[in-house]
Amino acid sequence: MAAVKQKKSAMAQWVEAALLHRDISQSELARLLGQRLRIGFDRSKVNKIVTDHREVSAEEMLAIEEITGYPAPAGLRTVAPTDKTSAKVVQVALLDTVAAGKLKAPSSQIPVEDVPLLAFADLGRGDFFALTVEGDSMDRISPDGSVIVVNQADRTLVSGKSYVFSDRGKAAFKVWRPEPPRFVPFSTNPIHEPHYVKSKAEAEKLVIGRVKRTVLDL
Known part of the structure; x- marks a missing residue:
């Protein structure tokens, strides 16, 4: 019996759509995120996001919006986790x-x-x-x-x-x-x-x- 393909989360779908909108690769997005957030950020992290194996913080979501010019749906803004280190x-x-x-x-x-x-x-x-x-x-x-x-x-x-x-x-x-x-x-x-x-x-x-x-x- 064939396995049922699980539907991706709204966050993963949005990041994939943002990549297409800006016409950049996962590697390029990772590089730009690293520059914007001033942290180490490689392609594997982006890949985990689009395959639903990693959450996106509020700061990362804002950075993806700024880099790609593709705004996140309003519903995702309450999904992105925040913590004491999240930027204002x-x-x-x-x-x-x-x-x-x-x-x-x-x-x-x-x-x-x-x-x-x-x-x-x-x-x-x-x-x-x-x-x-x-x-x-x-x-x-x-x-x-x-x-x-x-x-x-x-x-x-x-x-x-x-x-x-x-x-x-x-x-x-x-x-x-x-x-x-x-x-x-x-x-x-x-x-x-x-x-x-x-x-x-x-x-x-x-x-x-x-x-x-x-x-x-x-």
Whole structure:
């Protein structure tokens, strides 16, 4: 007598549909999940999800939605397990563009009601907004067109960390270096130059916030 094939769970079916929607393999999804969640995540874990041998946490479900652009059905949001380590999801306003290059004036004035909101997990404490990067002076970590999440509650300068700063009404995105005090590009393009300041104290007056995360859709 032939075995009866068991129907897959709604979660497994959704992950399979998300893979098809984005047209990526299980291995590629595993790689992107590992990058997004900052944990080890291999193809076997994705395979166990789509074969109903592994549950999906709330944080993983959010990450799969962000990676594939395929939203989970409302019913699954009550199914995904949560625990004390599950990340809090924060809605972050995507306000404008920022130059990864020469200083640039803000390009638009967006009405409050039209500001798009992006969902991020595991940002920690802070006051966040998001910007779209223009230019290639930071392309080693944030290529042109990527989105950066900025914590405007964190303005303390730390060497090697990235910041959005404003000088004479124009904003830019660069890495802080203290000796001599300057904001420097981190780019594959050698034409970009540092932005020098007189002192760390002066630089901190220019800082809008520290860049917490960079995101790029492939």
